[in-house]
Amino acid sequence: MNRLSLSEILEDFVVFLLLQQDELLSPIGYFFNQESMVMLFDGKEKINYLDYIRQELGFLKKLKINPQLKSTIESLDDLLSKNEQQSLINAINENFQFGFPTDCDEEGNPLDGNYNLNISTFELGETFNSYIALSKINPNIYISYVHQIFVHQWQIQHGALEEKITRFNDVLQSRQLIPNNIKEDFQKNSLLKSKSNYFNVVEEKPFQFDGFFDAKGYYIDYRKTLILWVEISRRLKLSYDILSLKVPSDCSLMLYKYHAALLGENENEDSVQSEDFYKQIERNKPLVNYLAHKGFDNDEIRIVINLLSFNEYNSLNIRHIDFKAVEFFRLCYLFYIFDFYEEDKSLSFETENEFLYLSLSSATTDLGKWKNQFKKYYSNKNEVDSKHYPFTTLSTTVDKVVNKLKIRREKLKATPTP
Numbered sequence: 001m002n003r004l005s006l007s008e009i010l011e012d013f014v015v016f017l018l019l020q021q022d023e024l025l026s027p028i029g030y031f032f033n034q035e036s037m038v039m040l041f042d043g044k045e046k047i048n049y050l051d052y053i054r055q056e057l058g059f060l061k062k063l064k065i066n067p068q069l070k071s072t073i074e075s076l077d078d079l080l081s082k083n084e085q086q087s088l089i090n091a092i093n094e095n096f097q098f099g100f101p102t103d104c105d106e107e108g109n110p111l112d113g114n115y116n117l118n119i120s121t122f123e124l125g126e127t128f129n130s131y132i133a134l135s136k137i138n139p140n141i142y143i144s145y146v147h148q149i150f151v152h153q154w155q156i157q158h159g160a161l162e163e164k165i166t167r168f169n170d171v172l173q174s175r176q177l178i179p180n181n182i183k184e185d186f187q188k189n190s191l192l193k194s195k196s197n198y199f200n201v202v203e204e205k206p207f208q209f210d211g212f213f214d215a216k217g218y219y220i221d222y223r224k225t226l227i228l229w230v231e232i233s234r235r236l237k238l239s240y241d242i243l244s245l246k247v248p249s250d251c252s253l254m255l256y257k258y259h260a261a262l263l264g265e266n267e268n269e270d271s272v273q274s275e276d277f278y279k280q281i282e283r284n285k286p287l288v289n290y291l292a293h294k295g296f297d298n299d300e301i302r303i304v305i306n307l308l309s310f311n312e313y314n315s316l317n318i319r320h321i322d323f324k325a326v327e328f329f330r331l332c333y334l335f336y337i338f339d340f341y342e343e344d345k346s347l348s349f350e351t352e353n354e355f356l357y358l359s360l361s362s363a364t365t366d367l368g369k370w371k372n373q374f375k376k377y378y379s380n381k382n383e384v385d386s387k388h389y390p391f392t393t394l395s396t397t398v399d400k401v402v403n404k405l406k407i408r409r410e411k412l413k414a415t416p417t418p
Contacts, residue, residue, distance in 0.1 A: 003139050006065045010079060011057050014092065015144035016131045017124070020324075022396035023098040025114055028056045031145075031242070032152035049145050049240040059091040072136075076128040089124055093117045098393065118387060122373050126324050137227065138234045145240065146230050153249040154209065154220065161209075161218070161251040165258055184263075191259040198252040205250035206232050212317040213261035215299070216406040218254060221314070223322050266317060277313045280360060281305055290340045295411050303405055304335050308360040319405045325370045329377050329390050330397045332358055334412040338378075349378045381416055391416060 004012065019029050027034070031052050034045045046052040063084050073079055080088060099114035134143045168190065171177050178186050202208065207229055211220040239245045260266060281288055284305065291301045306318045307328075314320050323331065332338060337358060341347040347354045352371040355378075359367045367374075377390040394415055401407050 004135075004142070006068055006073075006079060007060070008142070009073060009135070010063070010065060011053065011060055012135075012142040012144050013128060013131050014057060014060065014088070015053050015142075016147065017092070017119070017127045018096060019144060019147055020127060021096070021098060021117060022393045024117075025097045025099050026056065028053055029148060029151075031148050047242045049142070049148075049242070053144070056095075059095055060088075062091070063088060073132060075132070076125050085121065085124060089119050089121060092119050115392070118392070120373075120387075123324060123326070130324075134227065134230055137230045141230070141233050141238065142240075143230065145238070146233055147226060149238070149245075149247055150222075150226055150229055153207065153247055157209065157249060157251050158220075161254055164255060165218075168259075187259065187263055191256070191263060191265070194252070194256040194259045198256045201250055201252050205248040205252070206236070207247055207249035208253040209249070209251055211254060211257070212266065213258050214317065214319070216319075218258065219317075219319050219404070220254075270315060273313060274316060277302075277305075277309075277316060280309060280313075284360060286344055287337075287340055290344070291335070294336055296335075296407075300405075300407050300411070303407070304337075305360065307331055307335070308337065308358065310359060310361050310366060312361050321400050321404060325366075325373055326377065326390055327397055328358075328366075328370070329374055330394055331401070333381075333391075333416075334398065334401060336413050339413070349375070351375070 015028060018024055018026065031046075031049055034052075046055070063080065065084075066079060066081060068078075070078055076085060093116050096117045097114040098117060131143060172183065172186065208225075209220055210225045210228060211218060213219070236248075238247070257266075281302075288301055288305070291304055296304065303319055306313045306316075306320055307323075311320050311322070321327065321331070338349065341354075341357050342349075345357065347357065349355065352375050355371040355374040356367050358374075373388075376388040380386040380388040381390060383389055398409060398412065398415075401412060402409055
């Protein structure tokens with residue numbers, strides 16, 4: 001495969017952007033699950049990924065791509081003029097919808113109805129920066145394709161991982177099979193076996209899922225795994241043909257980490273970063289105490305402090321959500337961060353600079369870019385019909401908090417009532 005052309009970069013980016021949209025009502029992200037989507041297309045399945053996505057991307061032909069004046073694309077401005085970027089936004093928002101076809105609100109009323117996407121100029125540029133960072137790792141492949149492979153392989157592999165963990169726990173907890181006096185020896189032997197198995201398969205199955213285990217179970221680090229898979233795809237060519245595609249994936253690394261976690265042998269933490277995180281918590285004791293008063297436990301408070309540090313401490317095995325501006329805003333709302341600053345520092349959030357308080361990290365520049373948009377979100381938080389209303393898909397953010405961060409819904413701030 002050769003380096004992607006400018007038109008291929010554009011279509012890959014658009015699919016990547018769409019894959020980030022919650023509750024998207026489009027088959028474009030279901031290349032590996034076409035049997036349930038085939039009626040939304042022309043009645044027959046597509047075996048080639050590029051043919052598949054291009055069925056939905058005809059509107060891109062109308063866009064005028066900038067002449068390539070640089071050897072590499074660094075920003076969306078290098079690819080499209082401001083006018084063309086706005087045309088792209090309009091086309092995406094007109095051609096794609098999201099909705100909640102099977103969900104109900106908190107009172108049990110069906111959330112029927114489809115809604116056009118509301119991609120903003122801000123979100124478009126922000127997502128392109130995330131896309132191009134991955135593309136630089138391997139500029140020869142569609143990043144959206146690797147993303148879909150990852151999702152599909154996890155659908156296949158996670159059941160086997162859970163089955164092995166359940167089977168091991170059943171044996172471990174059986175006094176008849178493993179007497180208490182040799183239980184630790186059994187665990188150590190299982191750790192050595194899982195480590196040896198990982199070493200044996202990693203060359204043949206390099207597409208490993210990465211993450212960690214904690215008291216609440218396993219956590220798959222989506223971004224870390226995706227970066228790993230994009231990197232590996234430089235060495236192992238992936239066919240765009242679904243019939244000849246071979247993805248040597250495996251959960252051996254996660255199974256090894258499971259056995260290590262049972263014995264308290266999690267990955268060595270960066271002592272400097274660990275110390276820095278401890279100081280971060282100490283510096284923000286009023287916030288920590290406020291969160292504790294709201295009912296969050298120590299692990300959940302660590303999650304929130306890492307969130308407000310813009311995921312700076314992910315390597316310390318802290319559950320996290322990869323977020324963009326609107327999701328960060330929603331998370332701050334759900335975790336009572338606005339309430340804290342309103343009460344503790346008497347902030348009204350009527351000026352842009354007040355939103356800079358939301359970051360506990362001095363290194364991040366994101367809030368400097370986001371503060372103008374945050375002011376719009378905050379002033380329109382009760383205006384459902386506004387294009388700057390931030391809570392249209394709040395339920396999907398709540399689902400991530402509950403399912404990925406393992407924080408119960410009742411601990412979060414109630415959904416705002418307009």
